[in-house]
Amino acid sequence: MIIHFDHTLLKAFATQKDIEELCEEALESNTASVCVNPKWIAYCKDKLKASDVKVCTVIGFPLGADGLDIKSSACRQALENGADEIDYVIDIGAALMHDWKHICKEILIMTEICHNKHKCVKAIFENCYLSKSEIKELSSIARDIQPDYIKISTGFGTDGAKLDDVLLMKKYVGDKVKIKAAGGIHTWKECKAFIEAGATRIAQVQL
Numbered sequence: 092m093i094i095h096f097d098h099t100l101l102k103a104f105a106t107q108k109d110i111e112e113l114c115e116e117a118l119e120s121n122t123a124s125v126c127v128n129p130k131w132i133a134y135c136k137d138k139l140k141a142s143d144v145k146v147c148t149v150i151g152f153p154l155g156a157d158g159l160d161i162k163s164s165a166c167r168q169a170l171e172n173g174a175d176e177i178d179y180v181i182d183i184g185a186a187l188m189h190d191w192k193h194i195c196k197e198i199l200i201m202t203e204i205c206h207n208k209h210k211c212v213k214a215i216f217e218n219c220y221l222s223k224s225e226i227k228e229l230s231s232i233a234r235d236i237q238p239d240y241i242k243i244s245t246g247f248g249t250d251g252a253k254l255d256d257v258l259l260m261k262k263y264v265g266d267k268v269k270i271k272a273a274g275g276i277h278t279w280k281e282c283k284a285f286i287e288a289g290a291t292r293i294a295q296v297q298l
Contacts, residue, residue, distance in 0.1 A: 095123030145175035153247035155180030213240035219250035230263035244274030251275030261289035
């Protein structure tokens with residue numbers, strides 16, 4: 092199993108100096124990507140152009156409440172600006188209302204936009220707001236549509252990654268969809284536990 096890390100800085104107060112340091116650290120550690128807000132896509136793309144480190148950005152972040160038209164437009168713009176990977180937050184309210192038809196449509200459209208450009212897409216569930224049965228339903232939908240990853244948390248919700256969530260999500264997606272653990276993972280011991288539970292991408296956050 093190959094484990095990859097996304098070196099992440101999504102704070103509102105991140106400066107160009109902070110982003111430059113993020114890129115330098117990513118190059119030193121050979122992370123899978125840097126994950127930044129859309130404003131920094133082109134800057135990071137230039138800084139990382141001689142490397143294999145990808146540029147990941149976030150859409151509908153961190154609330155997931157932008158609406159599908161805005162999310163899809165922002166996703167297309169991010170890809171045009173050079174993003175290699177998209178982490179987007181699902182419509183959490185729709186999930187709580189069990190509007191699975193809307194959730195299916197959203198995951199399908201965001202996945203198609205990215206896959207049509209041969210880019211990676213990760214659907215963020217924000218599990219801290221969801222019941223186990225809702226996580227199960229979302230995982231089953233993702234298994235059928237097959238975004239590249241499903242992700243536990245934005246890191247900005249009321250709680251972060253939980254091992255039992257990884258186990259539950261893995262049970263329903265199997266090998267069809269990979270899992271990214273994010274939120275509250277700060278030590279190698281914690282990281283190792285999530286890997287053993289089935290996560291293959293970890294958010295490595297700049298503290």
